Amino acid sequence: MTKKILVMALLAIGSFANAQKGTILVGGNISYASEKTEFQFSEEKVNSFTFSPKVGYQFHDNWTVGGEFAVTSSTNDNGNVEEKLNGFKIGAFVRYSVPLNQTFSVFADMGVGAQNQKYKEYGPGNSFFKSKAxxxxxxxxxxxxxxxxxxxxxxxxxxxxxxxxxxxxxNGADVSNFYFNFGQTFNIGISKNF
Incomplete structure (x- = not known):
């Protein structure tokens, strides 16, 4: 009985994996965050929005390759200074996925690409500062x-x-940043294989 269940489970996993080969993957995330912090004499409001779609081709049962981009916009207003940041990323990704059953699978995406950021700061007395990276x-x-x-x-x-x-x-700074935020963020996205 146990062998039959194991064989049926393996066939289900195999049929799910093969159903994805040769398909187009379309997906991505949309996120919005708003935070208000009260201080003794002022308050700070931070709003951010990110849209990050991707499109890929699943050329193997477990492998997908494709393109991705992301658009980010955020504002930070503390009453005296308003900061605006707009970012753009474009690159490629490779996905390795392993189906666990017909409903669940785990995957890892590796993405590389170029990015651009534009920062503007509006201060008291109509002062203005901007930078680009x-x-x-x-x-x-x-x-x-x-x-x-x-x-x-x-x-x-x-x-x-x-x-x-x-x-x-x-002549601004050159910044390099390595981050490990596993368990510190939470993202939900959607995807569809055609």
Whole structure:
């Protein structure tokens, strides 16, 4: 009896994996965050929005390759100074996925590409400061996929690791940042294989 269940489970996993080969993957995340902090004499409001779609081709049962980009916009207003940051990323990704059964699979995305940020600061007395930076990024994000119906599903991730560089114009600083935020963030996205 146990052998029959094991064989049926292996066949189900194999049929789920083969159903994905040769398909187009479309997916991504949209996130919005708003935070208000009260201080003794002032308050600070931070709003941020990110849209990060990706499109790929699943050329093997477990492998997908494709392109990704992300657009980010955030504002920080503390009553005296208003900061605005707009960012853009474009790159490529490789995904390795392992189906656990017909409903669940785990995957890891590795993305690399170029990025650009524009920063503006508006201060008291109509003072104004702006800067621009260009750089590169690389990241690895493990995630869980839940198949809702016919290849359409939800993606859940709780962080990953990455590296990014930014070089600011007008003799500004060169910044390199390595981060490991596994367990510190939570993202939900959707994806569909066609």
């Amino acid at each position: 260009d750089g590169v990024y690389a990241n690895v994000t493990p995630a869980l996929f839940i198949n809702m119906k016919k290849g359409f599903g939800l993606n859940f991730s709780i962080g990953g690791l990455g590296f990014e560089t930014l070089s600011y114009d007008n």
